[in-house]
Amino acid sequence: MSETVINVSELTRRFGAKTALVSVSLSVARGAVYGLVGANGAGKTTLIKHILGLLRAESGSVRVFGLDPVADPVGVLSRIGYLSEEHDVPGWMRVDELIRYSRAFYPAWDDGYAEELRQAFALDLTAKVKDLSKGQKARVGLLIALAYRPELLVLDEPSSGLDPIVRRDILGAIIRTIADEGRTVLFSSHLLEEVEQVADHVTMINQGRIALSAPLDAVRQSHRCVTMRFAESRPHPPAIAGVLRWDGGGQEWTALCRDGSGELHEAVASWGARIVAERVPSLDEIFVAHVGMPAASAPDA
Ligand code: ATP
Numbered sequence: 001m002s003e004t005v006i007n008v009s010e011l012t013r014r015f016g017a018k019t020a021l022v023s024v025s026l027s028v029a030r031g032a033v034y035g036l037v038g039a040n041g042a043g044k045t046t047l048i049k050h051i052l053g054l055l056r057a058e059s060g061s062v063r064v065f066g067l068d069p070v071a072d073p074v075g076v077l078s079r080i081g082y083l084s085e086e087h088d089v090p091g092w093m094r095v096d097e098l099i100r101y102s103r104a105f106y107p108a109w110d111d112g113y114a115e116e117l118r119q120a121f122a123l124d125l126t127a128k129v130k131d132l133s134k135g136q137k138a139r140v141g142l143l144i145a146l147a148y149r150p151e152l153l154v155l156d157e158p159s160s161g162l163d164p165i166v167r168r169d170i171l172g173a174i175i176r177t178i179a180d181e182g183r184t185v186l187f188s189s190h191l192l193e194e195v196e197q198v199a200d201h202v203t204m205i206n207q208g209r210i211a212l213s214a215p216l217d218a219v220r221q222s223h224r225c226v227t228m229r230f231a232e233s234r235p236h237p238p239a240i241a242g243v244l245r246w247d248g249g250g251q252e253w254t255a256l257c258r259d260g261s262g263e264l265h266e267a268v269a270s271w272g273a274r275i276v277a278e279r280v281p282s283l284d285e286i287f288v289a290h291v292g293m294p295a296a297s298a299p300d301a
Contacts, residue, residue, distance in 0.1 A: 002029040002030055002031070003030040004027050005064065006026065006062075007061075007064075008024055009025050009060055010023050010059070010060035011057055011062060012058065012060055013046055013058055013208075020043050022207075024043070026210065029201075031178075032184060032200045032201055033184075033200045033201070034184075034201045034203060035188075035202045035216075036203050036205060037190065037192060037195050038206060039190060039291065042207060044156070044157075044205060045085055046208075047205070048186070048188060051186070052069060052080065056070045064080070064152070079152060080151070080152045081145035081146055081153045081154070082154045082155075083138070083156065084141070085160060088141075089129050092129070093129050094127065094128055094129070095118075095126070095127050095129060095140060099114060099118075099147075102144045103147070108148045109147055113147055113149065114143060117147060120173070121139035122139075123136065135163060135166040138159075142155075142173055151182075151183060151184065152184045153177055153185045154185075155170075156187075156188050157188055158189070167191075174187065174198055175198060187199075192282070192283045192287055193283075199216055201216060202214065206291040206292075211290045216283075219283070221280070223258050224256070224258075225255070225256050226254065226277075226278045227248070227252060227275070227276050227277040227278070228254075228275050229251050229252050229273060230251050233251050234250070240255075240264060242258060242263055243256070244256050245288065245289040256286070
């Protein structure tokens, strides 16, 4: 059995009257890349802050490498590379000073890898961090999170607000990191196509609850989009268990259903309709079906 790096069990978190996490359980296996997907305000950062020990579990438990990150911050954080959502890096330093400063904390700092990343990210060593663009700051933050080859890399919205080239760089860096045997990545995103490209496992979070958490292949294979044509126009789609979402109108309706479409096929025949198309839905469509709105266009909470 694979080793568990992160184990979150029944974690609930309130901020005053607002419940940010509701009985969240998550188990992250060593060597896997986990994509945490959710709309703005879904609870991604709150979950990540618990994993880093920046927030204490009010109810439920959090273990990282088998340790409580609040009780043993050094034991946990020395093994984690972290890039926060704000990509916050000290602005008054120059890039080379920041690299020297950071490497002093980590005995396993890899100079060769740091330089490789610096070149790949086209970072000017003499530039002041505060003068860098948001994308360049993200690259610096990522270099520092990666260069000591941590056992666990935690990235909170690594590509938020970044242009596609930087995003591609970041994805490339994640992929290089996971290529290093046995390392684990947890990253949050509202970009489903990004998660689809790099994650082995997807966890969808909606209003503080886990809506779906499974290996990416299993998520895709357990959902179908089935388009059917009815003999006559219908104002509403028919009611059937297992259908998460209906789209369409008139004579043609498309059902997104889970766990195979056998029941739907039988029902279609009994309605006198016929199936005109069937396909595997995108992760985006699956997210919308479970959560009710696109991750990238959801309103702020
Ligand atoms: P985003 O994609 O916008 O960063 P998120 O999924 O990371 O969102 P969180 O930042 O975890 O979401 O927030 C979850 C909920 O908890 C939101 O409603 C947020 O307003 C609330 N929240 C988070 N931190 C605090 C805090 N310190 N005080 C009060 N409410 C908070």
